[in-house]
């Protein structure tokens with residue numbers, strides 16, 4: 001969900017052999033279809049262009065929902081997961097989500113602490129406890145876990161190593177803002 005240009009989708013298809021429905025809003029189905037064909041993955045990667053808030057998949061269609069660095073754009077409302085994501089996952093299966101966030105101890109202070117770095121997007125940086133509350137409870141949810149991920153420095157270093165202009169800008173804020181206040185939040189939900 002929110003696959004962008006589909007690099008994670010490619011990784012999942014290659015590592016697991018699964019057929020991946022690669023859904024994104026900002027990148028068109030056509031653009032991703034061409035890219036997946038260039039990778040010779042047209043049989044394994046199916047491009048979809050839908051808004052996560054209004055999906056049209058069949059109910060209980062997926063063995064897993066994977067979302068990297070996109071869930072915070074559309075899911076920060078109570079009831080979102082239960083209404084918009086849970087119905088599409090098969091019984092007993094899981095959602096695995098990773099997003100950037102703020103450390104638990106700075107809960108509620110994202111705008112004050114992060115605006116200098118990310119401007120208006122600061123309010124999307126929420127803590128692991130917040131995301132646990134947002135997922136909430138439901139008779140069809142077996143387990144919800146949210147946590148601060150340990151792979152922080154390496155992930156950032158690999159981003160800086162790309163020398164992308166955005167990476168060079170982020171690097172300016174790493175010691176003063178990114179490292180002290182932010183984290184990557186992992187979210188795991190298992191359906192009953």
Ligand SMILES: C[S@@+](CC[C@H](N)C(=O)[O-])C[C@H]1O[C@@H](n2cnc3c(N)ncnc32)[C@H](O)[C@@H]1O
Nearest residue numbers: 002003004024025026051052068069070073074
């Ligand atoms: C920072 S990019 C991450 C892309 C990719 N997952 C990655 O890790 O490279 C965020 C993605 O979230 C997607 N997105 C934002 N709002 C969305 C929505 N309402 N429904 C589906 N995707 C959405 C955008 O299209 C964008 O590609």
